[in-house]
Amino acid sequence: MAYIGKTPTPVPLTSSDIASDIINSTHIGDTAISGFDALSTEPADTDEFLISDAGVLKRLDASLVGGGGAFELISTTTVSTGVASVDFSTLSTDYTDFKIIISGMHPATNGSYLQMLVKKVGDSSFETASGSYYYANFGYDAANQERKLNGYGSSASNRIEVSVNTMYGSSGVDGGSGFEIDIYDVHSTTHKKHGYMKQAFYETEFDYVAVGHGAFQVVDNSALQAFQLKMSSGNINAGYFSLYGRKR
Numbered sequence: 001m002a003y004i005g006k007t008p009t010p011v012p013l014t015s016s017d018i019a020s021d022i023i024n025s026t027h028i029g030d031t032a033i034s035g036f037d038a039l040s041t042e043p044a045d046t047d048e049f050l051i052s053d054a055g056v057l058k059r060l061d062a063s064l065v066g067g068g069g070a071f072e073l074i075s076t077t078t079v080s081t082g083v084a085s086v087d088f089s090t091l092s093t094d095y096t097d098f099k100i101i102i103s104g105m106h107p108a109t110n111g112s113y114l115q116m117l118v119k120k121v122g123d124s125s126f127e128t129a130s131g132s133y134y135y136a137n138f139g140y141d142a143a144n145q146e147r148k149l150n151g152y153g154s155s156a157s158n159r160i161e162v163s164v165n166t167m168y169g170s171s172g173v174d175g176g177s178g179f180e181i182d183i184y185d186v187h188s189t190t191h192k193k194h195g196y197m198k199q200a201f202y203e204t205e206f207d208y209v210a211v212g213h214g215a216f217q218v219v220d221n222s223a224l225q226a227f228q229l230k231m232s233s234g235n236i237n238a239g240y241f242s243l244y245g246r247k248r
Contacts, residue, residue, distance in 0.1 A: 071099055071244035082108045082235035088243045089119075089226040093187050095245025100227065102179040102241050107167045109234025114163040116181065118193070118218055119226035126228050127218075133157045137197065137214030139164035162197050162229070164212025177201040186224045193218040 039047075043062035051060050072095075077086050091098065105114070117126040127133075135157060167177060183195040199212040218224070229241065 071246045074243045074245050076240060076242040079236050079239045079241065082237050084235055085228050085230040086236060086239075086241045087226060087228045088241075090243075091186055091225055091227075092245060094247060096185060096187065096248040097246040098183045098186055098227075099244040099246070100179070100181040100183075100229070100241065101244070102177075102181075102229070102239055105177045105179065105239030106237040107231050107234060108237040109231065110168045111166045112234055113161055113166060113232040114177075114179070115230055115232055116160040116162050116216075117228040117230070118224050119228070120220060120222040121225045122222070123225075126226070127220075128158045130158045132219055133160050133216060134219060135160050135214060135216040137161055137164050137212065139199070139210055139212030160195075160197075160216045162214075163199055163201065164214065165201070165210065167231075168202060183224075183227070189221055189223050192221050193224060 045062055047062040049060045049062065051058055074090065074092070074095075075088065077088075079086065088098075088100070107114075117128060119126045162179060162181065163177070178200045179197065180199075181195060181197050183193060185191060186193060195216050197212075197214045197216070201210055201212065227243075230236070
């Protein structure tokens with residue numbers, strides 16, 4: 001617009017100058033969102049989304065998005081050279097239950113077992129005293145031969161035997177065992193801790209693939225602060241170890 005004389009001083013636009021619901025999609029550029037910095041990490045619970053609830057715009061806390069009861073990835077450890085153990089020492093109280101998934105695991109020493117230890121809250125070391133754990137573990141191979149682990153149903157164990165049989169495959173294609181370990185109600189101080197284990201592995205005695213599964217109990221009602229995975233002999237040569245947490 002042309003003016004006679006001096007151009008009027010610009011006046012800032014206020015909310016009273018804009019009628020309700022007058023700004024719509026035709027007035028918002030395509031870069032209204034993409035022009036801002038991108039979030040490079042998982043949203044915090046206090047972050048918010050803008051959603052349409054039956055046509056009404058509302059803000060939504062990120063804590064309400066996703067799955068109640070779904071497992072969330074906490075951390076992954078990749079082993080490419082021999083290590084004595086893989087430790088998970090971040091058991092956030094945000095989660096009630098935990099799951100460990102292991103893939104592509106090879107022992108450095110053929111004929112060894114995969115074992116697990118726990119550390120109780122307040123302790124400085126992992127629990128290795130005799131009688132600290134119960135476990136029951138068994139499996140079958142492709143010839144339908146039952147494989148019972150030594151110490152089956154043990155009531156005086158200083159560790160949890162995760163693998164149902166001795167593990168091989170420190171080299172070559174026959175290793176690469178996979179495991180899942182579930183540990184329940186980790187932070188409770190009311191009940192003893194229980195867990196479930198399953199395994200797919202190569203059973204070397206009869207040259208068959210085999211399946212193993214089992215359960216365990218930590219003989220104490222203390223809350224737990226860490227898990228450790230190690231071999232009965234030698235190092236862990238390779239593998240991918242991921243820890244997940246489930247919110248109740």
